[in-house]
Amino acid sequence: MTAMNAMNGWLTAVRIVLRKELLDGVRDRRALFSALLYPLLGPLLSGLLFGFMADKQRDAADVPMPVMAADRAPELVEWLEAHGVEVVAAPEHPREAVRDGEVPFVVSVPEGFAASLAEGNPAKIELIVDGSRNDSRAAIGHAQKLLGYYGQELASQRLLARGIDPEVMHPVIVAEVEVASDQELAASVFAFVPMFVLMATFIGGMQLAVDATAGERERGSLEPLLLNPVSRSAIVVGKWLAAVAFALGCVILTLVACVAVLEYTPVRDLGLSLDLRVPALFGVLLAAAPMALMAAALQVLVASFARSFKEAQTYISLLVFVPMVPAVIGMMTGLERSIGALLIPGVGQQIVVEQLLGGGAATALDYLLPMLSALVVAAACVWLTAWMFRRESVVFGR
16 A cells, blocks of 8 residues: 555656646747757648749649750751740840840750751750759750650660660660568658658657756756655656657647648649558557657757756757667668667668558567657666666756
8 A cells, every 4th residue: 555655646746747847848939949840841841842843843844945056957957846835935145145044045956056957967066054053954964855856766766776675775765663562662752741640750759858847957946846855756756758859749749740741732743642541540659659769768868968058958969869760761772671779879760761651561579569669768868867866966067
């Protein structure tokens, strides 16, 4: 009975500290700012980027084609217009116009172009571009494809005129067989989604963890709290759970923002479609939840080591790179699923989230192994923080 009463008292203390820290966090503009801004800003910027790319790719076909000395290649002009291209006169100074961004490119037809074609010789044509201008690349690529198709058509006509089947130019035809689903292909492009989700676990509760430890110590409110006849572990667990709550809230907002971005930005114009269904979203949240527990525990521990509020902010800001490492590796080289990889905190969650977003099904083991490793790290950090709170040097920041 005594043990039960002690446990009830401990849980009551945890609940009181948790409620206090949550109220303080809601009132703290900095904590709310960090918890709300990131989940909206990251996906929004990515959505704007993909929207810009889609607009550029869609508008590339509508860009007029400036042709210099078009009278030297009337058949080319006729062919372009027949394929829906608006041919316009080139600027008087084409190189300067391209360099200044007045036009994305200029097609220059040199003297003797028609004569070379009539003689059956290769005819040179110049495409004046500025490779340093990113906003012109889509239009340049479209122009290169059109001119390439025109050259292939001329080559086929020359072979037919000689009684040769144009197919002899293609003795080997490579047929690419794609084994990845559309969902998997889209997930490989939208690799920023797992990174945003896992980074949200570290960013959401970051400000609250600093304020609940180093901030309270700097304000002189930590010592009176520790003078209460309450277990130090209950105080630490309450602060930790408050940071976890903010981190999970940040994860949920990030997922909602990512779904909204993928739904309302014209990514389908890029040939991509990532279908995020409700079961997959719940699976992502389940995979990220242990990461939030570990991140909050690490942040509370690191902030307790710091001697001042600013020092704690500096240390904790470096922890954000923890989920970025596996995310960058996953985007560049990919992460192979294995027992060892799943047991590494951050890496295991990255693998599971990528698998879910790609339309795959995660097994119970996929969830269990990363969860166990993250919980072990979280428990160790919470225990170490509670032990540190019994030392005067930590309480007074000496």
